Amino acid sequence: MTAPVYRDRPFLRWLRDNSWRHLLLWCAVAFALFPILFVISAALNPLGTLSSSHLVPTGASLDNARELFATTPFGAWYVNSIVLAVCNAAVTVFLSALAAYAFSRFRFTGRRIGLLGILLIQMFPQFLAIVAIYLMFATVTDYWPPIGFDTRWGLLLVYLGGALSVNTWLMKGFFDTIPMELDESAKVDGATHAQAFFRIMLPLVTPVLAIVGLLVFINTINEFLLATVFLRDPEAKTVALGLYSLVADERNANFGLFAVGTLLIALPTMAVFWFLQRYIVEGLTSGAVKG
Amino acid sequence: MARNTVTGARSGAPAPTSHVRGEPTTSLLGLVVKIGALGLAAALAVWAAFPLIEAANWVGVGIVAAVTALIFYVYLSPRHVPLKYLLPGTLLLIAFQILPVLYTVSTSVTNFGDGHRGDKEQAIAAIEAYSVVRTPDSPQYTLTVAADGAPDTGDLVFLLTAADGTVYAGDADGLTPLDPDDLTREASGKIVDAEGYTVLTTAQINERSDEIADFAVPTGDGTGIRSSGLSMAYEGQATRTYQEDCDCIVDSVTGVTYTADNVNGSFVSDDGQRLLQGWRVNVGFDNFLRFVTDPATGASFLSILAWNIGFAAGTTLLVFVVGLGLALLMHTRTPLRGRTLYRILLVLPYAMPSFAMLLLWRDMFNTDFGLINRVLGLDVNWLGNAWTARGSILLVNTWLGFPYMFLVATGALQSIPRELEQAARIDGAGAWQAFRHVTLPLLMIAMTPILVSTFAFNFNNFNAIWLTTAGGPFSPDNPLAGATDLLITYTFRLAFGGQGAQYGFASAVSVLIFLIVALLSLISLRQSRSLEEVNR
Numbered sequence: 001m002t003a004p005v006y007r008d009r010p011f012l013r014w015l016r017d018n019s020w021r022h023l024l025l026w027c028a029v030a031f032a033l034f035p036i037l038f039v040i041s042a043a044l045n046p047l048g049t050l051s052s053s054h055l056v057p058t059g060a061s062l063d064n065a066r067e068l069f070a071t072t073p074f075g076a077w078y079v080n081s082i083v084l085a086v087c088n089a090a091v092t093v094f095l096s097a098l099a100a101y102a103f104s105r106f107r108f109t110g111r112r113i114g115l116l117g118i119l120l121i122q123m124f125p126q127f128l129a130i131v132a133i134y135l136m137f138a139t140v141t142d143y144w145p146p147i148g149f150d151t152r153w154g155l156l157l158v159y160l161g162g163a164l165s166v167n168t169w170l171m172k173g174f175f176d177t178i179p180m181e182l183d184e185s186a187k188v189d190g191a192t193h194a195q196a197f198f199r200i201m202l203p204l205v206t207p208v209l210a211i212v213g214l215l216v217f218i219n220t221i222n223e224f225l226l227a228t229v230f231l232r233d234p235e236a237k238t239v240a241l242g243l244y245s246l247v248a249d250e251r252n253a254n255f256g257l258f259a260v261g262t263l264l265i266a267l268p269t270m271a272v273f274w275f276l277q278r279y280i281v282e283g284l285t286s287g288a289v290k291g
Numbered sequence: 292m293a294r295n296t297v298t299g300a301r302s303g304a305p306a307p308t309s310h311v312r313g314e315p316t317t318s319l320l321g322l323v324v325k326i327g328a329l330g331l332a333a334a335l336a337v338w339a340a341f342p343l344i345e346a347a348n349w350v351g352v353g354i355v356a357a358v359t360a361l362i363f364y365v366y367l368s369p370r371h372v373p374l375k376y377l378l379p380g381t382l383l384l385i386a387f388q389i390l391p392v393l394y395t396v397s398t399s400v401t402n403f404g405d406g407h408r409g410d411k412e413q414a415i416a417a418i419e420a421y422s423v424v425r426t427p428d429s430p431q432y433t434l435t436v437a438a439d440g441a442p443d444t445g446d447l448v449f450l451l452t453a454a455d456g457t458v459y460a461g462d463a464d465g466l467t468p469l470d471p472d473d474l475t476r477e478a479s480g481k482i483v484d485a486e487g488y489t490v491l492t493t494a495q496i497n498e499r500s501d502e503i504a505d506f507a508v509p510t511g512d513g514t515g516i517r518s519s520g521l522s523m524a525y526e527g528q529a530t531r532t533y534q535e536d537c538d539c540i541v542d543s544v545t546g547v548t549y550t551a552d553n554v555n556g557s558f559v560s561d562d563g564q565r566l567l568q569g570w571r572v573n574v575g576f577d578n579f580l581r582f583v584t585d586p587a588t589g590a591s592f593l594s595i596l597a598w599n600i601g602f603a604a605g606t607t608l609l610v611f612v613v614g615l616g617l618a619l620l621m622h623t624r625t626p627l628r629g630r631t632l633y634r635i636l637l638v639l640p641y642a643m644p645s646f647a648m649l650l651l652w653r654d655m656f657n658t659d660f661g662l663i664n665r666v667l668g669l670d671v672n673w674l675g676n677a678w679t680a681r682g683s684i685l686l687v688n689t690w691l692g693f694p695y696m697f698l699v700a701t702g703a704l705q706s707i708p709r710e711l712e713q714a715a716r717i718d719g720a721g722a723w724q725a726f727r728h729v730t731l732p733l734l735m736i737a738m739t740p741i742l743v744s745t746f747a748f749n750f751n752n753f754n755a756i757w758l759t760t761a762g763g764p765f766s767p768d769n770p771l772a773g774a775t776d777l778l779i780t781y782t783f784r785l786a787f788g789g790q791g792a793q794y795g796f797a798s799a800v801s802v803l804i805f806l807i808v809a810l811l812s813l814i815s816l817r818q819s820r821s822l823e824e825v826n827r
Contacts, residue, residue: 011379018627018628021621024620025633025637026616028613028617029637032639032690032694033636033639035641035651035652036640039651054660054662080556095380096380098376098377098380099377099380099381101376102374105606112374114377114381118384118814119811119816120812121388121389122747122748123750123808123812124388125751125801125804131398132391133387135394141349143346144338149440159746161387161388162384162388163382164380166741166744168380170741173703173737174706174737175739177707193372194321195318200756206704207705207706208706211699211701211702216700222644222645224646232445232489239644244646244647256753261647262644269641271710272633274641276322276542276660277631284586
């Protein structure tokens with residue numbers, strides 16, 4: 001956090017301020033990227049085995065990609081993953097924002113317990129709660145097959161059970177930085193609490209909504225444990241499950257396919273990040289807080 | 292309405308004035324949305340109620356009706372404004388998080404697990420069915436072994452084709468006839484495909500052959516169906532039968548009597564032999580005590596706990612330092628050149644599927660052909676030595692986790708007005724002082740809950756350990772507890788490896804882990820200012 005030294009010439013000033021930042025950032029980028037480079041090189045490796053893969057691509061062949069689509073229902077897995085992730089991100093952001101508004105703007109009995117509760121409940125080791133969820137959904141499948149096992153909607157419901165989580169805290173923290181005067185003046189002008197929320201608050205907190213949306217999207221794409229229990233039909237699987245089944249037995253032989261799938265599922269996440277980037281960057285609050 | 296008022300009491304801000312310019316007016320759009328949403332809720336309730344009514348499940352109907360009534364009350368009454376915002380998320384939270392946790396807690400005081408699954412009647416039916424012997428006139432079936440669910444873990448099901456061509460599905464509860472339209476079968480009577488079941492391949496059958504040999508389908512009074520080889524099954528007469536008067540099982544061939552032990556949930560003979568099939572009973576706190584008093588587990592408990600805390604705290608600290616550091620590097624007054632590209636590249640590790648990358652890192656640490664040794668020209672057995680394994684895992688976990696912290700820190704930094712730091716600088720504070728005393732405290736208010744939840748997540752980060760070292764390396768003098776074992780991986784091995792699933796015991800350990808994590812988290816939240824935020 002070096003302060004700009006104004007008497008210096010522009011170039012020196014830039015150097016003093018930012019070149020060390022770029023240097024450190026390049027180190028971080030190298031650390032972040034070298035395992036990914038290995039995946040890319042493995043995906044392009046014509047032999048498609050683990051032991052023949054190197055850090056730098058040894059060849060450029062699309063055989064692995066072709067084989068992945070020919071031998072597995074990868075397209076169906078992909079659609080499942082994307083639909084689940086988009087729906088879960090959208091609904092979670094909405095539910096979580098509603099709750100964060102209540103926690104930030106109202107004082108009511110149970111507020112403290114509620115806030116602590118949603119943080120603490122997440123700490124319960126999940127792999128056993130899954131036994132309970134399995135038994136619960138065995139019954140649900142009998143009564144309501146459209147939201148039972150092997151359906152996206154049942155799995156989505158379970159994911160939404162975690163909508164109020166640490167993300168709600170994240171949002172509440174951001175909501176707290178929006179001055180109370182803004183929604184109060186709206187109320188003085190005759191707005192209802194709902195209008196204050198949708199018209200005043202939501203536009204101001206877009207950055208945090210974008211961040212939470214991105215986090216939930218990524219977590220859903222990666223989610224593994226619950227999906228194993230839910231999606232048993234090969235066609236209903238998500239990419240995470242499908243890829244795991246590829247390398248569960250024969251990791252060496254299927255490594256090329258695995259690498260291609262890993263890269264393909266990283267693409268939508270990148271796209272979402274790119275799309276939300278401007279919200280995250282712009283930080284709409286800096287303008288509002290001053291007002 | 293006193294307790295529901297909007298507070299204006301933040302740091303001396305004026306209390307809300309009365310509505311001078313007019314009462315709140317609901318817009319037409321708001322009204323339409325509200326009616327639409329409530330109509331949808333009602334429609335869903337009706338849809339959910341029909342199958343319940345059909346099955347005469349009145350408790351279920353009652354729950355649906357109560358929840359629907361609650362929804363209508365909350366949204367139609369002008370009171371309980373905060374509840375209007377909290378209800379949807381809370382209902383889902385109760386159904387899919389709180390209830391499963393309560394179920395786990397209730398399981399932790401039972402002996403639920405393999406051999407103790409159902410009630411006593413089911414245990415008796417299983418014992419009788421298991422003891423059947425073939426008689427000359429035993430009916431024969433063509434057998435297809437299937438599973439309800441995943442081929443390797445789903446409950447076994449025998450698909451049985453009788454001599455007259457009828458197909459039954461036989462599970463631990465008995466026989467159910469199957470609709471021929473849902474089946475594909477060969478001329479021999481073998482089933483190729485059945486709706487709702489997974490037909491096992493020969494390899495999968497071999498994998499579970501012990502289980503299949505022990506499996507029996509109860510078919511009524513003293514009879515049952517067992518497999519004979521892998522493609523035939525027979526229905527026979529039970530040699531072991533339950534006698535009500537002595538509450539015992541009598542074996543008609545050997546003459547041994549197995550008396551019911553209602554405390555432990557199994558049948559035991561006079562010389563201490565225990566029948567395999569027992570039932571579920573309440574065992575109180577035995578499961579909790581077992582972890583501490585059992586000499587096999589008690590000794591490792593403390594060392595595992597210490598590494599577990601070190602692993603979670605170390606990961607949290609590393610990802611926080613790296614993530615916040617990077618966010619600060621890019622938090623410049625004038626936009627840093629190429630910062631969009633930096634952001635995209637830095638967040639890439641988080642975009643990669645984590646389980647896949649864990650497997651990949653394990654291979655990169657491989658001694659013989661791993662990338663790390665090849666690139667560095669070393670020959671280190673990274674995951675084979677206790678401390679290098681621990682270091683490697685921390686490195687991998689930092690790689691996986693720092694982008695999240697980077698994103699969150701970026702968001703949190705943006706919510707802090709720059710004027711505050713500028714004011715401190717004008718007052719003569721150095722860059723570090725301004726950060727240390729102005730920015731960081733404000734940042735910590737938003738970050739502490741995130742850090743606490745990162746800590747809690749990593750405390751139980753099963754995948755990070757299981758997919759890389761699987762708890763190892765193991766020292767020769769203690770083959771049960773590895774150097775990188777977390778409580779959760781250790782429990783998993785104890786409870787589900789070797790002698791079959793022990794849900795009761797595993798649940799008890801889950802509850803213990805939860806108490807430890809919750810306690811540590813509450814302490815650290817209390818240390819920070821985050822809880823004051825809550826109380827404000």
